[in-house]
Amino acid sequence: MINRYGWQFYHWHIEPSSKCTVKCPRCPRTEFPNTSWLQKELSLEEFKNAFTPSFISEYVQRFTMCGDVGDPIYCKDYLRIVEYIKSINLLAMFILLPMVVTRKKIGGMNLHK
Numbered sequence: 001m002i003n004r005y006g007w008q009f010y011h012w013h014i015e016p017s018s019k020c021t022v023k024c025p026r027c028p029r030t031e032f033p034n035t036s037w038l039q040k041e042l043s044l045e046e047f048k049n050a051f052t053p054s055f056i057s058e059y060v061q062r063f064t065m066c067g068d069v070g071d072p073i074y075c076k077d078y079l080r081i082v083e084y085i086k087s088i089n090l091l092a093m094f095i096l097l098p099m100v101v102t103r104k105k106i107g108g109m110n111l112h113k
């Protein structure tokens, strides 16, 4: 899979959840409160359908799991998606709000390979 400039896709930025209640001052969710922001979470099944092992082996070298206008911590399947990525032995970067993440919440997972 190649973008319009002829570069191969390899680093995928995924937004696991478009939900958030934090209201950071410069966030579009806060600056445009009357916008009907999507309120959705990515399920493990949706992720697996989009990123099959064969697709990943051909087109993915790295995932960044971060929100643009949502926080991944609101995704119920987040840890299962992380486990799926790790089972394929891929490098993944996980960006969460530190105020809502505890060791207990991430289940003591070693997120670094």
Ligand code: SF4
Pocket: 020, 021, 022, 023, 024, 027, 028, 029, 030, 067, 068, 069, 070, 071, 097
């Ligand atoms: S989506 Fe991100 S930037 Fe926006 S309020 Fe939530 S944490 Fe802050």
